[in-house]
Amino acid sequence: MTVFATLGATGRATAGILGTMGRVIAFTGQALMWTFRPPLHWRELLVQLVQIGWLSLPVVGLTALFTGGALALQIYAGSARFSAEFAVPSITAIGMVRELGPVLGGLMVAARVASSIAAEIGTMKVSEQIDALRTLAVEPMQYLTVPRLLAATLAMPVLVAVGDAIGILGGYAVGVSRLGFDGPTYLRNTLDFLEFWDVGSGMVKGAVFGFLVALSGCYFGMHSGRGAQGVGEATKSAVVLASILILTANYLLTEAFFSA
Amino acid sequence: MIRARDIHKSFGAKKVLRGISFEVEKGESLVVIGGSGTGKSVLLKCLLGLERANAGTVEVAGLTDPKPQILAAQVGMLFQGGALFDSLPVWQNIAFRLMRGRARLSHSDAQALAIEKLARVGLGPETAHLFPAELSGGMQKRVGLARAIAGDPPVLFFDEPTAGLDPIMAAVINALIREVVSDLGATAVTITHDMRTVHDVADRVAMLHEGNFYWQGSAREAFETDDPVMRQFTQGLTEGPIPTLR
Ligand SMILES: Nc1ncnc2c1ncn2[C@@H]1O[C@H](COP(=O)(O)OP(=O)(O)OP(=O)(O)O)[C@@H](O)[C@H]1O
Ligand SMILES: [Mg+2]
Numbered sequence: 001m002t003v004f005a006t007l008g009a010t011g012r013a014t015a016g017i018l019g020t021m022g023r024v025i026a027f028t029g030q031a032l033m034w035t036f037r038p039p040l041h042w043r044e045l046l047v048q049l050v051q052i053g054w055l056s057l058p059v060v061g062l063t064a065l066f067t068g069g070a071l072a073l074q075i076y077a078g079s080a081r082f083s084a085e086f087a088v089p090s091i092t093a094i095g096m097v098r099e100l101g102p103v104l105g106g107l108m109v110a111a112r113v114a115s116s117i118a119a120e121i122g123t124m125k126v127s128e129q130i131d132a133l134r135t136l137a138v139e140p141m142q143y144l145t146v147p148r149l150l151a152a153t154l155a156m157p158v159l160v161a162v163g164d165a166i167g168i169l170g171g172y173a174v175g176v177s178r179l180g181f182d183g184p185t186y187l188r189n190t191l192d193f194l195e196f197w198d199v200g201s202g203m204v205k206g207a208v209f210g211f212l213v214a215l216s217g218c219y220f221g222m223h224s225g226r227g228a229q230g231v232g233e234a235t236k237s238a239v240v241l242a243s244i245l246i247l248t249a250n251y252l253l254t255e256a257f258f259s260a
Numbered sequence: 261m262i263r264a265r266d267i268h269k270s271f272g273a274k275k276v277l278r279g280i281s282f283e284v285e286k287g288e289s290l291v292v293i294g295g296s297g298t299g300k301s302v303l304l305k306c307l308l309g310l311e312r313a314n315a316g317t318v319e320v321a322g323l324t325d326p327k328p329q330i331l332a333a334q335v336g337m338l339f340q341g342g343a344l345f346d347s348l349p350v351w352q353n354i355a356f357r358l359m360r361g362r363a364r365l366s367h368s369d370a371q372a373l374a375i376e377k378l379a380r381v382g383l384g385p386e387t388a389h390l391f392p393a394e395l396s397g398g399m400q401k402r403v404g405l406a407r408a409i410a411g412d413p414p415v416l417f418f419d420e421p422t423a424g425l426d427p428i429m430a431a432v433i434n435a436l437i438r439e440v441v442s443d444l445g446a447t448a449v450t451i452t453h454d455m456r457t458v459h460d461v462a463d464r465v466a467m468l469h470e471g472n473f474y475w476q477g478s479a480r481e482a483f484e485t486d487d488p489v490m491r492q493f494t495q496g497l498t499e500g501p502i503p504t505l506r
Contacts, residue, residue: 039360128343131310136357136407137332 024241027219031149034141044147052113052148052214053155057162059112060105064163067100068092068170076179088179089186090193092171097164097194098258102202103250105163106209109156110242114217117148118238121221122231130222145218149211156210157203164199201257208253209246216242261286261415261447267306267316269299276302278471279316286414289441289448291458291479293493294468295502300451301340303468304417307449308337321415331415332357336408340419340451342400344392344407350374351388354407377406382432398424405433409440416440418450422457434460455494458482467493469502 072092079087121144124130130140168190175181216238224234262284269277276299284290294300305311307318309328318325321334344353351374358365358373365373375385381402392400401424408416421437422430434457440446441461450461458465462479467490469475475482475490483494492500 124346128339128341129345131305131328132337132339132343132345134310134328135308135332135335135337137329137361138357139329 023223024215024219027222028215030141031145031215031218034139035146035149037142039142041143041147044143045150048147048151049155051116052109052151052210053158056109056112056155056159059108060159060163061166063104063108064096064101064167065170067104068096068167068172069174071095071100071167072171072174072179076175085179086189088175088181089171089189092175093168093190093194094198096167096171097199097202099202099250099254101164101167102160102205102209103246105160105206106156106213106246106250107243109152109159109210110213110216110239110246113152114213114238114242115235117214117217118221118224118235119231121218122224122234125222125224126226126228126231140222145214145222148214148218152210152214153207154210156206156213159210160203160206161199164202197257201253204257205250205253208249212245212249213242216245261288261321262307262449263319264307265317265319267303267318268314269302269306269311270314275471277306277313280468280472281316282466282473282476284447284449286447287441287445289437289450289461289463291450291452291462291465292468293452293458293465293482295493296453298468299471300468301419304337304419304449304451308335308417333411334413335415335417336411336413337416338401338404338408338418338421340423342392342397342404344400344403346392349389349391350378350395350403353392353403354378354410356407356410358411373410374406377410378403380409380436381406382429398426398429401425402429402433405436409436412444412446414446416446416448418448418452420451420453422452422454427456430454430456431460437461455483458494 072088075091075095076085076088079085079091121130124144133140133143172183172186172190175186176183220234220238220241224230264283265281267277267280268275280303292300292303302311306313307320308331309318309326320326320331323330323334345356348356351371352359354374354377355365355370359370371388375388378385378387383399383402383406387395387399387403392403395403401421405418405421408418416437418437421433425433437448437450438461441448448461450457452458458479462482465477465479465482466473467475469489475485475487477485482490485491488501491497492502498504
């Protein structure tokens with residue numbers, strides 16, 4: 001009895017997840033289609049660039065600063081075991097720009113932006129504002145989803161680049177003040193070893209993560225249930241999905257960029 | 261102007277509309293009454309194409325089963341909850357549609373138009389720059405009304421236009437609806453629980469009951485009929501064929 005019950009529950013959960021995946025993919029297709037149809041709502045796009053890009057700078061910057069510092073400490077501890085302390089600046093920089101900058105930045109933006117998008121659009125749905133948009137000749141996908149997707153996709157690479165710089169700075173500060181590195185040498189080591197694609201791949205990851213964050217927020221906002229509980233549920237689901245998608249996409253992109 | 265044929269609408273197992281059919285002539289004002297939760301708002305949303313009926317066809321302004329976006333220039337809608345856009349000031353809410361598209365108004369024209377429409381719903385020009393969250397419930401409702409009439413559409417849907425208003429303001433709004441129908445020749449469907457609105461606004465009254473128009477007639481007949489369901493409803497009696505536990 002309990003075995004069947006468990007099997008049944010597992011089956012239902014799997015069907016539920018597959019169903020959601022299918023709907024998210026269909027939603028993505030629709031969103032992309034609307035992206036390439038005029039008109040583009042410029043004012044909304046600018047508002048979202050400020051909301052998603054500019055206002056995320058403090059969170060992303062602080063995250064990068066402390067991550068860069070901690071990374072330098074760890075790499076120093078590791079490399080000291082085989083007397084390779086000279087590698088601290090370059091490995092810190094590579095770890096930051098390739099991996100931790102985009103991933104942690106993406107996760108912070110997921111927490112900040114996916115939730116707020118889902119809550120805002122969900123509230124608009126619950127209070128019939130989405131219906132009102134349609135009766136005023138505006139397509140909600142085009143007015144709400146497209147500007148957010150574009151803004152997040154455009155803003156994230158810039159956020160990642162800024163985060164990279166701040167993260168390297170964090171490593172530098174720790175390296176010079178705590179680990180006894182010479183300032184100019186630390187910087188030269190960082191810059192000499194860093195290749196363009198190290199930074200570029202991180203920014204491409206950022207663009208993909210930004211898209212995924214806005215997509216999760218918009219999807220769950222648009223499909224929010226009724227009432228405050230529905231909006232709360234939508235907000236939570238948006239952050240969870242965005243985080244999972246970011247981590248999954250990060251692995252796949254890393255494979256694609258750097259294997260072989 | 262409006263024709264509904266055999267509209268069925270269910271949510272899950274719950275049958276809300278059960279084969280409702282009716283017509284509204286051009287320039288006619290239909291007032292729909294009926295108990296809370298009988299499906300009046302759902303009926304309007306089916307007419308607008310916001311909800312898809314499970315069966316039946318709708319014809320509004322010569323278009324069959326239209327998408328709401330296509331109806332936008334033809335139909336003004338006041339939502340039950342106002343449905344104002346929180347992120348925009350009042351004047352941009354009112355002129356929202358007219359500020360977009362090919363023949364868009366300039367900012368100053370849009371503002372002037374919004375202020376003129378605000379005056380018609382009894383709100384001063386200082387309201388124009390407030391945000392919806394800064395308004396009282398009744399003020400939000402009136403801004404929603406101003407938005408519905410902003411483009412002088414030939415068809416108007418009002419979902420409880422006087423709910424939450426004081427009696428004087430309710431009379432102003434009733435007079436406004438009467439005016440857009442008789443002076444501009446608009447066709448209006450008004451949902452209300454307010455018997456003053458029935459009296460002041462209706463060319464014809466329809467009572468939605470158990471998923472269908474149970475009774476139709478003039479406003480005068482609505483108050484004078486012997487039908488027990490109508491009598492109970494218009495007089496607000498607890499005793500009668502309509503159960504109080506719904
Ligand atoms: N999106 C929806 N999902 C599920 N049920 C719904 C939905 N919309 C409406 N209903 C149900 O349909 C019924 C009719 O709702 P509707 O809003 O049309 O009532 P109403 O006649 O306008 O009532 P009121 O006078 O209180 O506004 C209600 O029982 C409501 O629970
Ligand atoms: Mg209603």
